[in-house]
Amino acid sequence: MSLLRQFQRHPAPDFSAYRRFIVAGRHVGWVRPALMERLRRFAHCFEADRETLRLHPGLAEPPARSAALAEVVEALRNEGLVPGWRGELYPVTTDFFAEPLLAIERASAPLFGTLAFGINVNGYVGRGWGMKVWVARRAPSKAVDPDMLDLLVGGGQPLGLGIEENLRKECWEEAGIPAELALAARPTGIITLLQERAEGLRVDLQFNFDLELDADFRPVNQDGEVAGFECLPVSDLLHLLRSTDEFMYDSAIVNLDFLVRQGFIGPDDPEYLPLVAGIRPPLPYASAGDTT
Amino acid sequence: MSLLRQFQRHPAPDFSAYRRFIVAGRHVGWVRPALMERLRRFAHCFEADRETLRLHPGLAEPPARSAALAEVVEALRNEGLVPGWRGELYPVTTDFFAEPLLAIERASAPLFGTLAFGINVNGYVGRGWGMKVWVARRAPSKAVDPDMLDLLVGGGQPLGLGIEENLRKECWEEAGIPAELALAARPTGIITLLQERAEGLRVDLQFNFDLELDADFRPVNQDGEVAGFECLPVSDLLHLLRSTDEFMYDSAIVNLDFLVRQGFIGPDDPEYLPLVAGIRPPLPYASAGDTT
Numbered sequence: 001m002s003l004l005r006q007f008q009r010h011p012a013p014d015f016s017a018y019r020r021f022i023v024a025g026r027h028v029g030w031v032r033p034a035l036m037e038r039l040r041r042f043a044h045c046f047e048a049d050r051e052t053l054r055l056h057p058g059l060a061e062p063p064a065r066s067a068a069l070a071e072v073v074e075a076l077r078n079e080g081l082v083p084g085w086r087g088e089l090y091p092v093t094t095d096f097f098a099e100p101l102l103a104i105e106r107a108s109a110p111l112f113g114t115l116a117f118g119i120n121v122n123g124y125v126g127r128g129w130g131m132k133v134w135v136a137r138r139a140p141s142k143a144v145d146p147d148m149l150d151l152l153v154g155g156g157q158p159l160g161l162g163i164e165e166n167l168r169k170e171c172w173e174e175a176g177i178p179a180e181l182a183l184a185a186r187p188t189g190i191i192t193l194l195q196e197r198a199e200g201l202r203v204d205l206q207f208n209f210d211l212e213l214d215a216d217f218r219p220v221n222q223d224g225e226v227a228g229f230e231c232l233p234v235s236d237l238l239h240l241l242r243s244t245d246e247f248m249y250d251s252a253i254v255n256l257d258f259l260v261r262q263g264f265i266g267p268d269d270p271e272y273l274p275l276v277a278g279i280r281p282p283l284p285y286a287s288a289g290d291t292t
Numbered sequence: 293m294s295l296l297r298q299f300q301r302h303p304a305p306d307f308s309a310y311r312r313f314i315v316a317g318r319h320v321g322w323v324r325p326a327l328m329e330r331l332r333r334f335a336h337c338f339e340a341d342r343e344t345l346r347l348h349p350g351l352a353e354p355p356a357r358s359a360a361l362a363e364v365v366e367a368l369r370n371e372g373l374v375p376g377w378r379g380e381l382y383p384v385t386t387d388f389f390a391e392p393l394l395a396i397e398r399a400s401a402p403l404f405g406t407l408a409f410g411i412n413v414n415g416y417v418g419r420g421w422g423m424k425v426w427v428a429r430r431a432p433s434k435a436v437d438p439d440m441l442d443l444l445v446g447g448g449q450p451l452g453l454g455i456e457e458n459l460r461k462e463c464w465e466e467a468g469i470p471a472e473l474a475l476a477a478r479p480t481g482i483i484t485l486l487q488e489r490a491e492g493l494r495v496d497l498q499f500n501f502d503l504e505l506d507a508d509f510r511p512v513n514q515d516g517e518v519a520g521f522e523c524l525p526v527s528d529l530l531h532l533l534r535s536t537d538e539f540m541y542d543s544a545i546v547n548l549d550f551l552v553r554q555g556f557i558g559p560d561d562p563e564y565l566p567l568v569a570g571i572r573p574p575l576p577y578a579s580a581g582d583t584t
Contacts, residue, residue: 189553261553263502265479267499268455268456
């Protein structure tokens, strides 16, 4: 079977089914026409024409924008349109390092098709074909993808937290990795993900890290979100990715990136180029000069 | 100074200054209007309209296409339009693993804006911030970029040679690396490059490898194309990339990719996202589903 099966779980979005969402003249998201219709009643918040949804220019500063959108998202939530409410604020921007244009509830990001940021850690032991990779089995109680295989550590990047701070927090919560060990994780680049979901378009940019672990290291979950851990030989990891959908989607792509960078998938694989390209599709924002 | 300076050496091409080159219904290249005018006299070879240059559909098989184009390229060479003649055939295709549509002289690839493939090896010693990276100083006699800094090993991917075979060949010729050591190089992914040159558009897709070397390893050039080697601390490498144009362009980008993957450039750098994106811009072919 083909490693490309992982990309086929979410085919390339059909952008003709979306309209651009513009804030302060910048293209930062994608909304479905049906949602645009529902948003017309919030005339103090949006201006809509056939092609675009614009946040009202009267909302000139981030706090005012965030407050207005919070009211809208709360109304949509009451109508059952915001599945998986998180109670966590995400920045809205296509430039991670700039001041965000506003903040919105994490679960509503796909409704507006805004870019969500996250971090991932591949924890591994050993080198070469003797390498093993730690994976987590998600708790059956998780709202998203219960019981599926996951990375050792991964998490969203909420507003107001630095990447290094989030890395330490997630390493501790998900796997009981102490701060000094977490900070030994090496940044290795990014992946991007585009997924059409029932509620809208999910677009992710995730910062990836590799963390080499001692053979006697044992992860211990702290927040009840993990049912257990396993340290898989890379050949088993390759087999799972080639033949099953056991990994949650993001984690599968992060693992493919790891296996490419570490040389376990190489140009002797005739699918190498589509595989490498699939790991980081260009982000669908008109002026996202800061992204692929 | 900024690491982005390396990308600024070749700003994004202006595609409105080019016309599509089509072979067998596939978009495989870009030509300048002035070249299209010159090519009109080869009526048995091309069909041109305002927007596209098509290889004549009567040239239905790769050998006939290659022969016809060889005659054209020879004529252009006699008119001084093919600088840096190599006497080496390159495949014309946007799908590396498929049968090439035809073959052309390497030096003429930019005239037709076709995709050129290559390989690179980053040779390094040690780990973490104590790591050193081998670099070569190109011979003063080289036609392209004499005296500039280069990778330990890098080379074009000519027609009919497998990547592994080319890796062994180039490792030996450029640095005296024996076959068994060359084959320990780990594939790590690809970079892509777009450069507007006097003669046309140069588009490259290069397969990258990392090769860990012992501290007592010494490269020995075999083909006279290298003036000398140096083993640079990563901090010196970063400094050179940040502040100088001493590296030839391709090598600079391959080194940036290496430094990102190895964690020496991370998301604490506010230029991280444009930097990572710049390493692998999307290839400019309409149906290049096999590439970023």
